[in-house]
Amino acid sequence: xxxxxxxxxxxxxxxxxxxxxxxxxxxxxxxxxxxxxxxxxxxxxxxxxxxxxxxxxxxxxxxxxxxxxxxxxxxxxxxxxxxxxxxxxxxxxxxxxxxxxxxxxxxxxxxxxxxxxxxxxxxxxxxxxxxxxxxxxxxxxxxxxxxxxxxxxxxxxxxxxxxxxxxxxxxxxxxxxxxxxxxxxxxxxxxxxxxxxxxxxxxxxxxxxxxxxxxxxxxxxxxxxxxxxxxxxxxxxxxxxxxxxxxxxxxxxxxxxxxxxxxxxxxxxxxxxxxxxxxxxxxxxxxxxxxxxxxxxxxxxxxxxxxxxxxxxxxxxxxxxxxxxxxxxxxxxxxxxxxxxxxxxxxxxxxxxxxxxxxxxxxxxxxxxxxxxxxxxxxxxxxxxxxxxxxxxxxxxxxxxxxxxxxxxxxxxxxxxxxxxxxxxxxxxxxxxxxxxxxxx
Amino acid sequence: xxxxxxxxxxxxxxxxxxxxxxxxxxxxxxxxxxxxxxxxxxxxxxxxxxxxxxxxxxxxxxxxxxxxxxxxxxxxxxxxxxxxxxxxxxxxxxxxxxxxxxxxxxxxxxxxxxxxxxxxxxxxxxxxxxxxxxxxxxxxxxxxxxxxxxxxxxxxxxxxxxxxxxxxxxxxxxxxxxxxxxxxxxxxxxxxxxxxxxxxxxxxxxxxxxxxxxxxxxxxxxxxxxxxxxxxxxxxxxxxxxxxxxxxxxxxxxxxxxxxxxxxxxxxxxxxxxxxxxxxxxxxxxxxxxxxxxxxxxxxxxxxxxxxxxxxxxxxxxxxxxxxxxxxxxxxxxxxxxxxxxxxxxxxxxxxxxxxxxxxxxxx
Numbered sequence: 020x021x022x023x024x025x026x027x028x029x030x031x032x033x034x035x036x037x038x039x040x041x042x043x044x045x046x047x048x049x050x051x052x053x054x055x056x057x058x059x060x061x062x063x064x065x066x067x068x069x070x071x072x073x074x075x076x077x078x079x080x081x082x083x084x085x086x087x088x089x090x091x092x093x094x095x096x097x098x099x100x101x102x103x104x105x106x107x108x109x110x111x112x113x114x115x116x117x118x119x120x121x122x123x124x125x126x127x128x129x130x131x132x133x134x135x136x137x138x139x140x141x142x143x144x145x146x147x148x149x150x151x152x153x154x155x156x157x158x159x160x161x162x163x164x165x166x167x168x169x170x171x172x173x174x175x176x177x178x179x180x181x182x183x184x185x186x187x188x189x190x191x192x193x194x195x196x197x198x199x200x201x202x203x204x205x206x207x208x209x210x211x212x213x214x215x216x217x218x219x220x221x222x223x224x225x226x227x228x229x230x231x232x233x234x235x236x237x238x239x240x241x242x243x244x245x246x247x248x249x250x251x252x253x254x255x256x257x258x259x260x261x262x263x264x265x266x267x268x269x270x271x272x273x274x275x276x277x278x279x280x281x282x283x284x285x286x287x288x289x290x291x292x293x294x295x296x297x298x299x300x301x302x303x304x305x306x307x308x309x310x311x312x313x314x315x316x317x318x319x320x321x322x323x324x325x326x327x328x329x330x331x332x333x334x335x336x337x338x339x340x341x342x343x344x345x346x347x348x349x350x351x352x353x354x355x356x357x358x359x360x361x362x363x364x365x366x367x368x369x370x371x372x373x374x375x376x377x378x379x380x381x382x383x384x385x386x387x388x389x390x391x392x393x394x395x396x397x398x399x400x401x402x403x404x405x406x407x408x409x410x411x412x413x414x415x416x417x418x419x420x421x422x423x424x425x426x427x428x429x430x431x432x433x434x435x436x437x438x439x440x441x442x443x444x445x446x447x448x449x450x451x452x453x454x455x456x457x458x459x460x
Numbered sequence: 461x462x463x464x465x466x467x468x469x470x471x472x473x474x475x476x477x478x479x480x481x482x483x484x485x486x487x488x489x490x491x492x493x494x495x496x497x498x499x500x501x502x503x504x505x506x507x508x509x510x511x512x513x514x515x516x517x518x519x520x521x522x523x524x525x526x527x528x529x530x531x532x533x534x535x536x537x538x539x540x541x542x543x544x545x546x547x548x549x550x551x552x553x554x555x556x557x558x559x560x561x562x563x564x565x566x567x568x569x570x571x572x573x574x575x576x577x578x579x580x581x582x583x584x585x586x587x588x589x590x591x592x593x594x595x596x597x598x599x600x601x602x603x604x605x606x607x608x609x610x611x612x613x614x615x616x617x618x619x620x621x622x623x624x625x626x627x628x629x630x631x632x633x634x635x636x637x638x639x640x641x642x643x644x645x646x647x648x649x650x651x652x653x654x655x656x657x658x659x660x661x662x663x664x665x666x667x668x669x670x671x672x673x674x675x676x677x678x679x680x681x682x683x684x685x686x687x688x689x690x691x692x693x694x695x696x697x698x699x700x701x702x703x704x705x706x707x708x709x710x711x712x713x714x715x716x717x718x719x720x721x722x723x724x725x726x727x728x729x730x731x732x733x734x735x736x737x738x739x740x741x742x743x744x745x746x747x748x749x750x751x752x753x754x755x756x757x758x759x760x761x762x763x764x765x766x767x768x769x770x771x772x773x774x775x776x777x778x779x780x781x782x783x784x785x786x787x788x789x790x791x792x793x794x795x796x797x798x799x800x801x802x803x804x805x806x807x808x809x810x811x812x813x814x815x816x817x818x819x820x821x822x823x824x
Contacts, residue, residue, distance in 0.1 A: 053763075053815065053816055053817055054733065054737065054812045054813065054816035054817070055816065055817045055818070055819060056737055056740055056741050056744070056816060056817070056818045056819070057741070057818075057819050057821065058741060058744045058745060058748060058790075058793075058818055058819065058820045058821070059820075059821055059822060059823040060745050060748075060822075060823065061745065061748040061749055061750040061754075061789075061822065062745065062746050062747065062748060062749055064749070065749075066749040096752075098751075098752055123798075128749060128792055128796065129792075150788060150791075150792055150795075151792075152791075152792045152794075152795030152796045153788075153791055153792060153795055157788065182785075183785065184751060184785055184788075185751035185752040185753050185785050186751050186752075186753030186783045186784060186785030186786060187751070187752050187753045187785075414752075416752045434752075
């Protein structure tokens with residue numbers, strides 16, 4: 020846990036200072052011998068990448084197209100700008116047919132070619148990724164899956180390509196959990212759904228006429244904890260996804276809300292008002308034992324674990340309005356970390372623990388903001404006005420949040436630094452409370 | 461050297477023992493003997509033999525008989541006196557010999573007469589008588605010869621003694637003379653040795669003097685040459701200094717001009733360098749797509765080699781970031797530029813842009 024307001028101590032800086040001095044000395048000694056140009060900024064644009072439609076052989080199910088899914092996945096990250104197939108000068112399906120000059124002329128930096136073959140009940144994809152300027156192959160693999168699982172294969176290839184190009188693991192094979200609200204026979208219908216990250220292949224795991232809130236993935240991706248009002252009062256359930264088994268782990272009098280799995284998967288941070296005031300507790304999932312972690316007359320809620328499992332962040336109005344506080348450990352004093360604006364709530368840590376993302380009110384609108392904990396620098400990431408419930412992708416490169424689009428509530432994916440936004444096409448109607456799963460093994 | 465003992469002996473000897481006096485005495489004795497012998501050998505009328513007759517017979521017919529002639533007299537050994545006395549002695553001896561010959565012939569005539577007379581009377585008695593006489597004569601002759609021989613031996617001994625003394629004297633004289641000669645020779649040798657030494661010393665001193673003189677002359681010559689060389693060297697140094705000063709002045713002037721030109725060129729090159737460095741940086745900014753994994757503090761260094769046309773000849777990673785995607789993004793950016801902006805000046809290009817390095821380090 021890092022503290023804001025204190026002189027930040029960073030081994031990286033300790034190492035960086037002498038390294039910088041040595042570099043300066045080296046530069047001074049070689050300045051005359053060899054010119055050194057420093058480049059510190061990139062194009063600030065999405066990387067042009069060409070995903071050539073994969074060749075197909077055999078009887079493949081219609082609908083899903085691997086190259087199309089890959090192209091959409093890459094585009095969704097905001098880091099890549101895939102070339103439309105219509106602009107391509109040729110459509111090679113393997114490396115031998117690639118003429119790099121053509122792709123250089125089109126300004127493409129990387130090129131993905133491949134083909135899909137039906138092999139009985141399975142589909143095999145062979146693909147190659149090229150550095151166009153370097154005219155060299157960066158990736159060349161072959162993967163297969165069942166014939167009706169082509170999207171999984173496409174997401175797998177997307178993950179491989181993304182990792183090869185960015186050095187970060189891809190998250191296209193992860194899942195999203197969210198809650199939709201619609202009306203059925205004149206009554207509201209809340210449904211807890213799980214889908215691919217692009218919103219496809221959504222499946223309902225829980226349906227209720229009462230609100231469903233705050234879904235949270237267990238670290239192993241096999242369970243969901245959420246709040247359900249199905250009994251007429253808020254309860255916290257743990258839902259095993261494979262079996263559908265649901266367990267109410269917190270049904271205390273008063274408020275039972277905002278569950279968040281500990282990194283070790285053994286406990287939940289929950290908000291309970293059993294004492295008459297909303298406080299943060301640690302709930303052991305197995306033993307159901309409770310440990311009170313906050314004790315203040317103000318409302319303390321929305322507790323989330325730091326990724327290292329030590330300390331947590333929460334929202335409290337103890338200062339007069341909702342602000343974000345951090346406790347470095349269970350017994351440490353809470354420390355306020357947000358000071359900009361009157362409303363800062365719903366904090367989430369980035370996977371590396373260096374940032375928190377939260378809902379920030381500014382000029383009457385609610386945005387998703389990001390704060391670097393070391394420096395305290397705050398950056399508003401969204402331009403929409405009714406943003407809530409941010410959830411961070413497990414690679415820390417994207418986040419999803421709920422926002423209003425006309426009369427509907429939609430889910431939008433943006434890059435973690437506030438880049439291009441991508442709205443999930445599958446989410447229609449009121450979609451809220453998104454939760455990004457961990458990387459599923 | 462003279463033996464002093466010999467000198468003492470000489471002085472102690474009586475005067476009559478001097479060789480000269482001895483010699484005179486010896487001659488006087490010889491003369492006296494000669495006169496006496498001459499008197500003795502002067503023919504005297506001997507009384508005729510009684511009844512002796514002689515007849516002349518042929519030698520062949522005459523049987524050999526014992527001769528009554530006296531045995532041959534031993535001849536006195538020649539003396540070794542001085543020549544005058546020797547001649548005189550010889551003449552005396554010849555007279556004695558002639559006298560003896562004459563006496564012998566007379567004796568033979570008497571003997572022949574006696575033989576003739578004996579033969580005539582009693583050959584036997586005569587023969588005995590002759591034999592007795594012959595024996596007597598022989599005895600007398602023998603006695604005479606013995607006396608003569610003794611005399612001669614005495615004389616000979618005397619002569620030998622004299623000769624010995626003379627020889628010793630001569631030997632002494634010769635020894636003295638030899639000693640004197642040796643002494644003189646020694647003295648001469650010493651003198652010559654001394655002279656030779658003196659001569660050698662003189663020559664040595666002369667040689668030393670000449671050597672010193674030569675050395676002094678050489679030193680003077682060397683000193684003169686040294687001074688001459690030093691003078692020439694000083695002159696050469698002065699000339700060299702003047703030449704160097706002039707060269708330095710010219711070189712300094714040229715250097716100033718070149719430095720000014722170089723500064724101007726350098727300024728121009730630096731201007732061009734800065735300008736094209738900025739252009740290249742801008743081009744790379746537009747071409748670089750840092751991956752999402754890029755973090756502050758991460759950097760990759762590439763070395764680029766350009767062709768004079770500005771085209772990229774080669775690119776290599778000289779310092780990796782450790783992040784493959786990050787390195788790839790930098791290499792891809794470097795390769796993405798078809799033609800790098802480069803200065804028109806070939807010197808500036810060669811100096812700064814023929815080969816250069818790029819450090820990609822994101823500032824997040």
